[in-house]
Amino acid sequence: MDADLLMTTRAFRRRLDLTRPVARHDLLACLEIAxxxxSGTNRQPWRFLVVQDVDLRxxxxxxYRKGFAAYLSTRTPRADQLGDLASGGRLAATMHEVPALVLCCSIGRPPSDPLRLAGFYGSVYPAVWNFLLALHDRGLGSTITTAHLAYEREVADLLGIPFDEVTQVALLPVAHLxxxxxxxxxxxxxxxxxxWDRWST
Ligand SMILES: Cc1cc2nc3c(=O)[nH]c(=O)nc-3n(C[C@H](O)[C@H](O)[C@H](O)COP(=O)(O)O)c2cc1C
Structure with missing residues (x-):
């Protein structure tokens, strides 16, 4: 096990090379690992939509920027979160320049039952993390982002995603590091x- 890769795969925002395209074969190789x-009962509910078109990005x-601004407006960050939010702001400002936006989706809509809800998101995030590790291993990087989900329907319409049948889970902006x-x-x-053994508060 490569503990170093596991522990240094970060939310890469400032280190993204916005000038260098990302090749499809690199993305596909990492998605193959993803x-x-x-996934629950090996349903493999993940679907990926890779957006490289400039206008769509x-x-x-x-x-994403509108969603991120709305998220920020509801928060009073702790001092130790300020750096993360500042780099989040920079990613938001440059999101359109990131060469590949990988939209990770799941078949179906989120169920309300807690057990099924755990299975719904829990059957996609392991693939997201595999993808991030595989990217990093190849000198690429990304950040898990969700801020655009405030506009999930608008993005579904933009990209032709059938909203009632497919849920967007995370938007992964991918670039060389x-x-x-x-x-x-x-x-x-x-x-x-x-x-250990008993919960103590
Ligand atoms: C479910 C989830 C949603 C996230 N959403 C966003 C987001 O919308 N924008 C963003 O910049 N980072 C987002 N992040 C990244 C976290 O801020 C980041 O993983 C965390 O601060 C740890 O960063 P580090 O590994 O570089 O220390 C998200 C992470 C997770 C797991």
Whole structure:
């Protein structure tokens, strides 16, 4: 297991090379790794829509920016979240320049039953994470984003996605990575967030 790859696969926003195209064969190779993720009863509900067209990217990015601004307006961030939100703002500002926007979708609409809801999203996110790891392993990078989902219907109409049958789960802006530190992300240690046998508050 490559623990270093697992621990240094970050939300890449500032290190995205906006000037270099991303080849389809690289994207497909990483998506091939994505589709080897597990899903409930091996349903493989994921579908991917790769958007490279300049005009479509511009329109998606405009919805993303509106969604991100709305999200920011509802939040009072902690001090340790300010850096993340600043780099989030930069990604929002440059989203249309990211060479490939990979829209990760799931067949069906989110169920209301908690058990089924867990299965719905839990059957797509492992593929998302596999994809991010595979990208990083090849010198590419992305960030899981969801802010455009405030405009999911508008983006569905734009891209011809049948809204009643397909749910957009995450928008992954993919680019080659510029040189950078490759440090692990700030995380609480496993010991801090793990309890044994009984929950104590
Ligand atoms: C479900 C989910 C939704 C997210 N949505 C956004 C988003 O809309 N925009 C964004 O810039 N980052 C988004 N992120 C990225 C997180 O901010 C990032 O993974 C987290 O801050 C850790 O970053 P790090 O690995 O670089 O430390 C999202 C992450 C997850 C898991």
């Amino acid at each position: 589709v080897h993720a597990p 511009r329109e998606i990015a405009a919805y 510029l040189p950078g530190s490759g440090a692990a992300g700030p995380r609480r240690s496993a010991a801090e967030v793990t309890q």
